[in-house]
Amino acid sequence: MTVLHRFKPVRPWRVSIRLQVLMLVGALVALMLVLQGTYMNARRAEIISEQIGLRALGVARTVAVIPELIDAFTAPEPALLIQPIAERIRMETGAEYVVVGNHEGIRYAHPVEERLGHAMVGGDNDRALIHGESYVSEATGTLGEAIRGKAPVFNRDGDIIGIVSVGFLIDDVEIDVRRYMELSWLPILLAVLGGLMGALWIARHFKQVILGLEPYEIARLVMEKEAILQSIHEGILAINKDGKVSLLNQAARRLMGVAAHEDLLNKPVQDVVPNSRLLEVLNAGEHQYDQETWIGDHPMVVNRVPIIHGGQLEGAVATFRSQREIMELSKALNEASADVDSLRVQAHEFSNRLYTVSGLLQLGRPDEALALIQQESRVAQEQVGFLVEHVSDAVISGMLLGKMLRAEQRGIQFSMPDSCSLHVELSSAGQEALMTVLSNLLDNAFDAVLMQTKAQTDSVPHVRLFFTDLGHQLVFEVEDSGPGIDPAQLETLLQQGFTTKPGKHRGIGLAQVQRLCAQFGGELTMEDGDLGGACFIVTVNKGRVAQQEISRV
Structure with a gap:
């Protein structure tokens, strides 16, 4: 059975269990949703940046294979032919710039015409001009830091004759990302509010389940219950709805002759007390009062009652006391009552004898008074002497x-x-x-x-x-x-x-x-x-x- 010193005193919290559950569950739900939203938005920003880079690369590749643009590289003034083509494409695609340069990186097309004929900046052209690769890069140009798609321009013989660079400014990209993220935070906020409402419902339901008690009150009740169960003289045996022992106090162990260290909890009641008849109460749900039975070598008087919670039969409990102890107590009470009556009779008889002795002495007959006294004393002495x-x-x-x-x-x-x-x-x-x-x-x-x-x-x-x-x-x-x-x-x-x-x-x-x-x-x-x-x-x-x-x- 449970030993009382196992329980440690519980310090009462000033915050109610309902508020604790609300704070804990609400904080967990909010933290989980915020972390998930942060990760998803960060991932969405990466995807948007990747998509813009792929978009810039696609435009660059498309521009690099335009026949008119390729033929313009051999014209006396390439910029006059390439600039209009690049600007038209820039306007149609929404790119920040479409820059075309020759194999030395000299611009033939640029949104700012004053910069035509100057070298391209950023230092990220070698992969396209030397190795003929198409790629996405981030670099700072004359218009600012941008995500750029680079593609080489090949002539009809397959030689690299130039480069196309299509860029989207990172500041613009970040504005688009923030706009998408602002929209995504709204459902997350609604989910957090829903989680807090659910936490509030859980807290209220949990409070109802524990009968409106606080944890320290439950701990105190458990300790009080254990103290009561272990201190009462009657044996108590309880089973759950599966017919297994759920409670056995020290008095029951004493009456059953079970050692204090022997663990009988969760064992079938038929294995512990075969004639307990608790299974009958569990199946029928009926009370049995003042039933006589034997437990081991002890005659017992047993009361058996079902445990019902919420209309459902959850178990049964039996309380039993030794019939011998009841008989001994009843016998002791009867004997005490008889002793009182006997003392009353003896007092009356002794008073009569005293009056008789007094009368004999007053009549001047001391010998007869002494003989009467000796007769009474002799009877008592004979009884004691015999024993x-x-x-x-x-x-x-x-x-x-x-x-x-x-x-x-x-x-x-x-x-x-x-x-x-x-x-x-x-x-x-x-x-x-x-x-x-x-x-x-x-x-x-x-x-x-x-x-x-x-x-x-x-x-x-x-x-x-x-x-x-x-x-x-x-x-x-x-x-x-x-x-x-x-x-x-x-x-x-x-x-x-x-x-x-x-x-x-x-x-x-x-x-x-x-x-x-x-x-x-x-x-x-x-x-x-x-x-x-x-x-x-x-x-x-x-x-x-x-x-x-x-x-x-």
Whole structure:
């Protein structure tokens, strides 16, 4: 199970979980969209620049193969023929300039006529004029930095006779790029707003799912729940909708005899507690209250209820408590009530005796008063003396003395023959077992003789106890003058829950006595007694109830 010290104290945040989720999800969505938009716009700028360069190159190649332009290179004044052709093409293509030069780079065409006859600038003509390549370059000319397409001009013999340079200014290109990017940022902005709205919905839905609690409140509730579950005395076993164990507190482990370190979570409940019947509750969705069952060697009273959330069956939980503990508590309460009544009766009787002694003394008869006092003292001393002589274990002696006083208070004749003997030194487990066995048998005998007395008012209730430790077995006989029991019904009487007495949570004592007898190497039998009622005979192995050093002898 969960150990409480695993939980660390959680510092409460001043910012609510709804705002935290909104900020986190919104920031992630916005950051992702902005980064994506930045990358896409950067890529779009590259593509636009590449397209403009290819466009410039295409125009340059087209101009370089115009026959009229090629023939004009051999004219006396090439610029007069080439300039109009270049300007017309510049105007039609929207290029910043279309420059044509000879094989030495001297301009034959230029948008600014004053620069005709001068050398082309930029230093990027060698690939075309020397190697005959067509390419795109970026260089700074007389009109500014531009993206330029370069193409060589070949004559009919295939010789390089000139170069065509078509340029678009980078400033103009950047203006076009910015215009496209401004248009692309609008859907990105709308997507960011949509993401923030979605984050707001997620935050509100998340808050509803956790019942409006903050994380530190949930942590505190978990710690409180664990403390409550581990501190209550009742065992708790819960399963999920798949029939697997989801909760098992320390009391349940104790009652089931499961080690604290053994991990049973997420195991099928049938493997952990085969007779839990939680699967029935899970399938039927019905409550089961105050059901009696056995878990291991313990009789239990169990309540089983389904776990329903949102109209759906999510699991089931069982709470169980030891029926023996309930019986012991009920018995202790009854005994306490009986002790109060007994003390009240004894106080009344003692007061009467005091008045009697006082009266005898006032009448001048001290000898008779002294005899009355000695008579009362002798009865108590005889009871204590018998137990000291015949029973060496102080715990068993105390229990038997209490039963003798209880029998006297209830008007029952309780006798033990002088041949009784119990001198073996008992272990703590042996003491507990013999106390349970004798207490249950004597209480049953007392109840039986009182029932007989109610039916037959002239009968004297009598219970006799005999015990001996001779041989390898301890033998106990509890005989009563009650109505008796058919020995053939013994097997039925020993069944858990079977009882002939009115009231709830009965039918445990004899079943427990039989279990203890079997545990300590003995048995429980019954026969007709000499007093007219039943006689229960218990045998236990002396070595199993004695102290360790004696059991090895």
